[in-house]
Amino acid sequence: MRDGPLQHLIQMFSSLPGLGNRSARRIVLFLLRERAKVMVPLAQMMLRVAEEVKTCDVCGNLDMVQPCAVCQDVKRARNEICVVAQVSDLWAIERTGSFRGQYHVLGGLLSALDGIGPGQLNIASLLPRVQDESVQEVILALSATVDGQSTAHYIADQLADQASNHPVDITHLAHGVPVGGELDYLDDGTITTALRSRT
Amino acid sequence: MRDGPLQHLIQMFSSLPGLGNRSARRIVLFLLRERAKVMVPLAQMMLRVAEEVKTCDVCGNLDMVQPCAVCQDVKRARNEICVVAQVSDLWAIERTGSFRGQYHVLGGLLSALDGIGPGQLNIASLLPRVQDESVQEVILALSATVDGQSTAHYIADQLADQASNHPVDITHLAHGVPVGGELDYLDDGTITTALRSRT
Numbered sequence: 001m002r003d004g005p006l007q008h009l010i011q012m013f014s015s016l017p018g019l020g021n022r023s024a025r026r027i028v029l030f031l032l033r034e035r036a037k038v039m040v041p042l043a044q045m046m047l048r049v050a051e052e053v054k055t056c057d058v059c060g061n062l063d064m065v066q067p068c069a070v071c072q073d074v075k076r077a078r079n080e081i082c083v084v085a086q087v088s089d090l091w092a093i094e095r096t097g098s099f100r101g102q103y104h105v106l107g108g109l110l111s112a113l114d115g116i117g118p119g120q121l122n123i124a125s126l127l128p129r130v131q132d133e134s135v136q137e138v139i140l141a142l143s144a145t146v147d148g149q150s151t152a153h154y155i156a157d158q159l160a161d162q163a164s165n166h167p168v169d170i171t172h173l174a175h176g177v178p179v180g181g182e183l184d185y186l187d188d189g190t191i192t193t194a195l196r197s198r199t
Numbered sequence: 200m201r202d203g204p205l206q207h208l209i210q211m212f213s214s215l216p217g218l219g220n221r222s223a224r225r226i227v228l229f230l231l232r233e234r235a236k237v238m239v240p241l242a243q244m245m246l247r248v249a250e251e252v253k254t255c256d257v258c259g260n261l262d263m264v265q266p267c268a269v270c271q272d273v274k275r276a277r278n279e280i281c282v283v284a285q286v287s288d289l290w291a292i293e294r295t296g297s298f299r300g301q302y303h304v305l306g307g308l309l310s311a312l313d314g315i316g317p318g319q320l321n322i323a324s325l326l327p328r329v330q331d332e333s334v335q336e337v338i339l340a341l342s343a344t345v346d347g348q349s350t351a352h353y354i355a356d357q358l359a360d361q362a363s364n365h366p367v368d369i370t371h372l373a374h375g376v377p378v379g380g381e382l383d384y385l386d387d388g389t390i391t392t393a394l395r396s397r398t
Contacts, residue, residue, distance in 0.1 A: 004262070004263055004268065005244065005247060005248050005251070005263055006248060006252065006261070006262065006263065008244060009241075009244050009245065009248050012237070012240070012241045012244060013241075015237070016226045016229060016230075016237075017222075017225050017226060017229050018218075018222045018225055018226065019217075019226075023216075023217045025287065025290065026216050026217055026287075027215045027216060027217065027218075029285075029286060029287050030215060030216045031215075031245065031249075032248075032249075032252060032261055032286075035249045035252070038211070038214070038215075039245055039248075039249045040245075040246065040249050041211070042208075042211045042212070042245065043242040043243075043245035043246045043249065044242075044246070045204065045207060045208050045211060046208065046230070046238055046239075046241065046242035046245075047239065047242045047243070047246075048204060049204050049205060049208050049231075049238075050230075050234045050238045050239050050242065052204070053205065053231060053234070062205070062231055063203070063205065064203055064204055064205065069203065086228075087228060087231075088224065088225075088228050091224065
């Protein structure tokens, strides 16, 4: 068994985020028991997705169609563009069902520490999108971290510099107490912000 | 994105043991970022293992060769057979490196509750193996649960009933305090057993 393909498969699973040796072994044993019902269909679906998935030319989302289903959806509003760092953030907002506009996925955040500059992010393609007359608002839905906020500043600056033929609002996500969150467990910064922005 | 192959892939991952929606999304996003380096090789390895893995005719272990690498290993002792419930138990014992004999994987435990009888387990094939004159000991390495102990009793009875041409010892795993375990957190039964079997 040692060093065989089975052991190799367990190692590959254990390298996935959130999985260790123990959980990888458990998953592989489960897959071996359900070879026809789970293991083969899952592997085939992985190959299919790996081959067909595309980065949307318009917004940077990952999808099986080009442009992505969100950009293609004629029922979605064209006047708002929500800028997010990662596809996972887009998915998180989509799950809420509370936003029906367009997205723009940066593919990361500016980071002096990790040496990530504007050239490595999907920022340049945002500017011409905002030039479109239908766009009235750009929502910078970036993390409340140093990298997230400096990225938001950089994009806001870029949009302000660009000679625009029509007014565009630049907005940020509200800061405050998470819904269902207990005050006791919140950091001071969040409480201070929530107090200042009280409604 | 909704109901597409991507969403389907996340659902498939979330059905694996130990994974939920959130961890499945995290894994799929990681795979999408590492398509060539992780996703495709992992899927191909899954297909290869699913196709080539076999249940060993001798011991019931899962391996890519028939009989399995443990049964084929001429350096391993032939005088001991360690009976385990699952392949995962065999792997656990192999990881310790403290057993160099043969195995016999039952594929489960007798369970009145789950309606699992001797016919559904890999017990019948154990008896002729023990008839082999080289076998001197059968180690019943089964869980210290009701099902584990009733299975151990059943197998011990079967082996005793079988007219044997040579003496075979039937042994059980020792019960006691886990190595590194704190007395404080142990149940009464384990402490009582550990006291009684003190060495």
